[in-house]
Amino acid sequence: MTLKDSDTKIAELIDAEARRQESTLELIASENHVSKAVMEAAGTCLTNKYAEGYPGARYYGGCGYYDEIENLAIDRAKRLFGCQFANVQPHSGANANLAAMMAMMKPGDPFISINLASGGHLSHGMKLNASAIFYRPSHYQLDDKTETLDYDSVLAVAKETKPKAILCGYSAYPRVIDFAKFRAIADEVGALLMADVAHIAGLCVGGAHPQPFPHAHVVTTTTHKTLRGPRGGLIMTDSEELAKLINRSVFPGSQGGPLMHIIAAKAVAFGEALKPEFKTYAAQIVRNARALAEGLMAAGYRLQSGGTDNHLMLVDLRAKNEAFTGADAEKALEAAGMICNKNAIHNDPRPPKLTSGVRLGTPALTTRGLKEADMKQVAVFIDRGICAKDDPAELARIRSEVAAFAGKFPMPH
Ligand SMILES: Cc1ncc(COP(=O)(O)O)c(C=O)c1O
Structure with missing residues (x-):
């Protein structure tokens, strides 16, 4: 039975939303329109099954195709960002950030980031968020004159607070992020560098913004903004040790069964982003x-x-x-x-x-x-x-x- 036949009201509302999207201009910086192929993968029978665990090590039977799909998503993510390890299971960017923090820090550990009002994200230490409930955020500033990142302030706050992790990557920052500078500061104070490239991921992989690797120890992103995939999160690293901690922090640390229909759609979107046309799009x-x-x-x-x-x-x-x-x-x-x-x-x-x-x-x-x-x-x-x-x-x-x-x-x- 089609949706229209089984639930007319929801079908009508979805149709109305499709018309709204078509007839308006979408200027929200964190939104995009996915391809029909991504949409199709997201709306499949893959929503039916549990696949707790990771490829080759699931807690449920019948996961053979799921393993192949998840491995493809992982391989494509690694190729896109040029890194060694990827976890494609986070349900969202905020989930990815929480799991990354659990991998990098112990409860009560200090970290630094920019605050919400200066373009940060609530998962970077806003007081009501898990990131501030379980860890101790301090914030670096934008330069008042240039209204751009003040790397001296980053270093000063890092020296003062001795963070376990330094976060860069923002929700509302219109300029290029110098990941190498951030890494130098992280090395100077013995911190891990986490780059949350949620907003700019598509630009990074499309050659329109510098890549966070090899500078960042951990990279998190959403998959639905400039990367033009389904709503979701992704965590990557080059460190085998961190990769193990990240996997554990995602499952069983903070999530249960992965959304395999969404992981399939992520794989499709990553495949699209690997094509030369995506570079043209990013530019x-x-x-x-x-x-x-x-x-x-x-x-x-x-x-x-x-x-x-x-x-x-x-x-x-x-x-x-x-x-x-x-x-x-x-x-x-x-x-x-x-x-x-x-x-x-x-x-x-x-x-x-x-x-x-x-x-x-x-x-x-x-x-x-x-x-x-x-x-x-x-x-x-x-x-x-x-x-x-x-x-x-x-x-x-x-x-x-x-x-x-x-x-x-x-x-x-
Ligand atoms: C920099 C940054 N990180 C994380 C997120 C969180 O993503 P989600 O809404 O998928 O949890 C956002 C969302 O806007 C973001 O801008």
Whole structure:
């Protein structure tokens, strides 16, 4: 029986969501549109079975095909990132980070990272997260003038707190991360370096951002952002000793049975990312981000750090109008058919629920085939949408223009 026949309501809602995705412009930096092949693998009979354990050492019978699938996912992940070991079982990026921390540290051990407000992720030591409940985070800072990473601050905080682990990799950082510099600091204080490349993974493997290996001891990532796979996590290392600890920390340390349908979809996405076309895609993401950034700056907005080197940008709305908030802009843009999220700007005086900025990214639009000239048009739509925040009629007008524009760029097939 099809879904439509067995559960009309859910089928209708899924159809409505598909139409929403097609008719709007997805500007959330952490989202993407997966290929039909990835989607197909995720929706298979592989959801039926338990495969607790690892290939060749399962706690359930009947896992022969699962072993082959998981081994393929592991091999492809290792080839993509150029490393020795990969664990493809984490259900999400946050799960990957928790397991990586369990492998690197004992409860109560200190680590350093950037804080949430400066572009970090909640799994990097936000006070309500397991990373801060079980470990002891301290935070390094962005440079106030350049609004980019301040490696002197990283070293100073590391020397002061003697961390077991140093975390780099961010949720809202538009510039290149110097993994070699981070490794030098980690070596100086005897810490392990963990690079969470969740956001930039696709750029790293596509040649549009330096790779975290061989510098990082442990690399974690999500598989669903620039890497364009199903929702999930991944942990890698070059150290046999850490690999054993990581495997143990994922299962049985923090998870039970792996989501094998998702692991199959990860394998498919990794296979796509190994193809030469993915390099073209990664380069286009960055070119599109630069074009969007230029368009927005020309319209009077300021970008944190003055621009972008990767797939995302932080737009400081105050340069356009002191009264504009991130919350207002997010709402207005959604009404105008453009989806983004409010985001704090460095040293933002407004609270996190309001903020003075929005975070915009180009991975999803690049998947739909938009190029630099199209991004200039997107910048015009964004500016018009934000400025029309109190004008519902104008927002509706923009929304229909945006829908017509989006219609020219098909979803992946
Ligand atoms: C840097 C970073 N790490 C980890 C995560 C967590 O990923 P997930 O939402 O899959 O748990 C995110 C999510 O946005 C992220 O930006």
